[in-house]
Amino acid sequence: xxxxxxxxxxxxxxxxxxxxxxxxxxxxxxxxxxxxxxxxxxxxxxxxxxxxxxxxxxxxxxxxxxxxxxxxxxxxxxxxxxxxxxxxxxxxxxxxxxxxxxxxxxxxxxxxxxxxxxxxxxxxxxxxxxxxxxxxxxxxxxxxxxxxxxxxxxxxxxxxxxxxxxxxxxxxxxxxxxxxxxxxxxxxxxxxxxxxxxxxxxxxxxxxxxxxx
Amino acid sequence: xxxxxxxxxxxxxxxxxxxxxxxxxxxxxxxxxxxxxxxxxxxxxxxxxxxxxxxxxxxxxxxxxxxxxxxxxxxxxxxxxxxxxxxxxxxxxxxxxxxxxxxxxxxxxxxxxxxxxxxxxxxxxxxxxxxxxxxxxxxxxxxxxxxxxxxxxxxxxxxxxxxxxxxxxxxxxxxxxxxxxxxxxxxxxxxxxxxxxxxxxxxxxxxxxxxxxxxxxxxxxxxxxxxxxxxxxxxxxxxxxxxxxxxxxxxxxxxxxxxxxxxxxxxxxxxxxxxxxxxxxxxxxx
Numbered sequence: 001x002x003x004x005x006x007x008x009x010x011x012x013x014x015x016x017x018x019x020x021x022x023x024x025x026x027x028x029x030x031x032x033x034x035x036x037x038x039x040x041x042x043x044x045x046x047x048x049x050x051x052x053x054x055x056x057x058x059x060x061x062x063x064x065x066x067x068x069x070x071x072x073x074x075x076x077x078x079x080x081x082x083x084x085x086x087x088x089x090x091x092x093x094x095x096x097x098x099x100x101x102x103x104x105x106x107x108x109x110x111x112x113x114x115x116x117x118x119x120x121x122x123x124x125x126x127x128x129x130x131x132x133x134x135x136x137x138x139x140x141x142x143x144x145x146x147x148x149x150x151x152x153x154x155x156x157x158x159x160x161x162x163x164x165x166x167x168x169x170x171x172x173x174x175x176x177x178x179x180x181x182x183x184x185x186x187x188x189x190x191x192x193x194x195x196x197x198x199x200x201x202x203x204x205x206x207x208x209x210x211x212x213x
Numbered sequence: 214x215x216x217x218x219x220x221x222x223x224x225x226x227x228x229x230x231x232x233x234x235x236x237x238x239x240x241x242x243x244x245x246x247x248x249x250x251x252x253x254x255x256x257x258x259x260x261x262x263x264x265x266x267x268x269x270x271x272x273x274x275x276x277x278x279x280x281x282x283x284x285x286x287x288x289x290x291x292x293x294x295x296x297x298x299x300x301x302x303x304x305x306x307x308x309x310x311x312x313x314x315x316x317x318x319x320x321x322x323x324x325x326x327x328x329x330x331x332x333x334x335x336x337x338x339x340x341x342x343x344x345x346x347x348x349x350x351x352x353x354x355x356x357x358x359x360x361x362x363x364x365x366x367x368x369x370x371x372x373x374x375x376x377x378x379x380x381x382x383x384x385x386x387x388x389x390x391x392x393x394x395x396x397x398x399x400x401x402x403x404x405x406x407x408x409x410x411x412x413x414x415x416x417x418x419x420x421x422x423x424x425x426x427x428x429x430x431x432x433x434x435x436x437x438x439x440x441x442x443x444x445x446x447x448x449x450x451x452x453x454x455x456x457x458x459x460x461x462x463x464x465x466x467x468x469x470x471x472x473x474x475x476x477x478x479x480x481x482x483x484x485x486x487x488x489x490x491x492x493x494x495x496x497x498x499x
Contacts (some may be wrong), residue, residue, distance in 0.1 A: 037352055046343050050344070098266065111348070111404075185420075188422050190473075190474065191442065191470060194469070198276070202277075205235065
């Protein structure tokens, strides 16, 4: 059994969180609030020590001591722009927060559009198109199935034509592929959720109680 | 089944996890191609000596699945003498989890390599701190990696660390493995992969794994570790090929996984039978 007070606290919080499975109770709500508070506190501490100090305070201080005014302005302007976000808390001046938002949106849109297309569309289309079909190769048949799956699924999401006749039949085939994909996702989702439970049980049995080797 | 209190199901699921764990039940772990491809690619870096960046882009809520992946990858790279850059990721949460990986693996390896071949910080691996900016950080790394971070987690200049001598930007990196429970891996693929041509691997939660298969076929991801199964496979490859004898955190969990999956399959079948029987009874009454 662990002799660390932190392991005992973590074990207590784990058990209180799982007590919700029986029914909602004050201990569960206490643990929930501690979790939210701890994660926000952690983020603030990291941002303060790894962003505010090394990227703002120290460069400003060094530039000021060395009378490096271009260097000072180079840090001060983005800092001031970023600080405008805090005007969201003052209703009358909240419009000032739109400036950094506009700047960030412009930057991220500019930087994202071209590589997003190059990543998400071109190689994916290329990967779907069957080339060099060889009837004796199993991979070729898988590739053909993939092509049929992609095309029929796209038909299902094509709403400018009525889903009847050949379009209806193809879109109904598409539903099957969509359902198989959902099934695969569901199986994986169960694995993910169970993994979280296993993680906590392993912590309780191994780190806390020392039963599990 | 309709009137069954769902707390009985919670109890059954709990028992299905606890019993295989305490009885030390083990099931063989078979390796899937996405894991094998990633393992082989990581291992091939020992010939080029190009570094691997292991990014822990996740938070404690997904760590049971993802922490074993980070540990296994870090262990593999250090064991194979591949230079490693450990990076806590684009969000503040990942930094603490990267610290856990560093501590766990170093304790195991320095115990394992008690003959003197210990791991040296700055020569064998470097730990990068959190830097603000999200994808702007990736773009910054692509242009000037040292200029983007300047210092490591200990506050020392990256310029003076011997491992960083030949690393200027992402094109000098052999592989980035992003371990994430969100869509952040796509950012690495879009910016580091497409824009700067750096090979990308991914370790992801099982929830996201199905979505990422499309990027494996096109080789936009070199390989993938999907959920706890992916982590268990990587641990198994480490054990088989490198004789790494450590506690298999994910491997141990797979017995519980199997039991819970069987339980859920049985419950889905019973639930469906109950649904159709009740439906038929209602129709008869009408």
